[in-house]
Structures are given as structure tokens and as C-alpha cells.
Amino acid sequence: MTETLSIVIPVYKSSKSLSKLVEKLEDVCSTLPYNYEVIFINDSPYHTATNDALNRLVKEHKNVVHIRLTKNFGQQPATLCGLNHAKGDYILTMDDDLQHHPEDIEKLLALKTHDVVIAKFPKKKHNIFKNIGSKIKGLFDHWILGKPKHIKLSSYRLMSRSxxxxxxxxxxxxPFIPALLFSVTDDIVNVEVSHHSRDEGRSSYTFFKLLKLFSNLIINNSSILLRVIGYLGFSSAFISVVFAIVILIKRFTQEYVLQGWTSLILSVLFFGGLTLFALGVIGEYLIRIVGTAESRPVYFVRQISRGED
Structure with a gap:
């Protein structure tokens, strides 16, 4: 029985690159011993050019699926939507801008005996600020997710259906896909592929979106901030005890003079600020705990169109 490959592609305000991407995917997949489907998750449902391009592709290509969400939920929820609707024995995720070349799919499939195969790029075609940010995030991925240092992350990845x-x-x-992957398996490997310049427009990841993604990594996938607060609290308590001992010693060994207003104010400000910071972090955790308890879906689908419809 022929196995099936599902290719999941979140789309955000893209149109010109999509037709070329589908053509390249068809050229590659036609040479592979798999049935295949290409699932586009439209995360910009009210962007006319994107809707028109995807609707046209559905009419022209029988293997194309267009899932239109009700609003912009972000790349991570959109990817989960694609995974949920994929029918394949193997599922491949990639970007919509041709920075991930379909010609490299065969390299990922060559290692399909592993649970997850992630494309590694020797040199990324990003600006210097995004490359620096990527390196910093890689350090946090190692500290927080337990990612081995030799494993590089990207959204160009292959995983088994299980x-x-x-x-x-x-x-x-x-949701943060890499965190979910590392929570279910350690059988994750890299394969080196080339990274290409964007075929259309610029990255949709603004500074604030990257900051939100980073906060999800820090708060939702680790207890690192609670531990930091614990360490700060312990350190503050220790400093307070030392300071109190010093004051007492000076009180009994020196002539007492009413002084210390500055140190008192500084102490109040320091420990008051530390308390407010701790309350803010704990509040953020409580907000997310409530969100989890509500079991609120991370995306909603408005419409699904298939090539065979």
C-alpha cells in the first residue's frame, strides 16, 4: 500500500509565491513513491489576494487543500490546524515564501525512520538582527526545552503521524511546536539543506510577535521565571538578614546617630519592586493556567476547500 505525505504550509498574506511553490512541490512529489496532499492554512483570511490565490490553486490542482481560519491566530496554531487535518503517514511542515526549497524534501524523507527530522541551514538568508535573535533564542531553547546543542530548529521539518x-x-x-516535539520524543535529528532568499515580501514576524513567541517559550514551557523569583527571594532575604546584623552591630559598637534615611528608602524600593515583579510573573502564570483550564481552542476554521471538491 502506498504511503501518503502531507505537506502543511501556514500562509500569511502571500499570493505571488504560492503558485510557484505548488508547481515545485508537484515536480518533486511526482518523483517520490508517495501519494501526497498540500494543505495551505490561510492565517490571513481577509487578505483578498491570498484568498484568491488559494481558491485558484484548489481549482487547478487536485492535491491542494485550502483551510481558511476565522482570523489571524499565528504560525504555531495554524501549523497545529494543518497537523490536525493531515491524512498522511508522514507530515512535513514548511514556510510559504520559498525559503524552504521543495527539492530538499527527499533529504528529509531519507531519515524518516526517526520520529522527527528537522532541516538545518548552514547560513540563513535573514538580516543580521534576526540572525542574532535566532542565536539567542537557540540558547534559551537549550536551557528551557533541553534541546541538545547540536540540534538546530526550523519550521522545515518532517514527523511521523504518531x-x-x-x-x-x-x-x-x-502552543510552541518545538517544545511539544521535545516533550514527546528525543528521536530528533537534523539534515543539512540550503536556505534561500524570500520570494515575496518580508517576514511577518515583527519584533512584538517575536517577543510574544519568546514569552510563550519562557512562561508556557518552563518554570524558569518562578525559579528566578525563588532565587531572588532567597537572595533578598539573605541580604536583609546581613543588613540587619550590620545595623545591630553598629548600634551597639558606635555612638548612635539618627541616620540611614537613604539606605532605608533604597531598601524599601528594592524589595517593593522585587515583590511587584514577583506578583506580575505569578499573575501571568495564573492567566495562562486559567486559559488552559478553559480548554479554549487555539484556532477556529471557517471553511475547508479541497481540490477534488
């Missing part, structure tokens, strides 16, 4: 099902079984209001 791994996708395990990921989908984890209910979180702030």
Missing part, C-alpha cells in the same frame, strides 16, 4: 497525534493530544492555549 508523533503528530501525540502533539495534538497536548492541550495548551499557547
Amino acid at each position: 508523533i503528530a497525534e501525540k502533539i495534538l493530544s497536548i492541550k495548551t492555549p499557547y
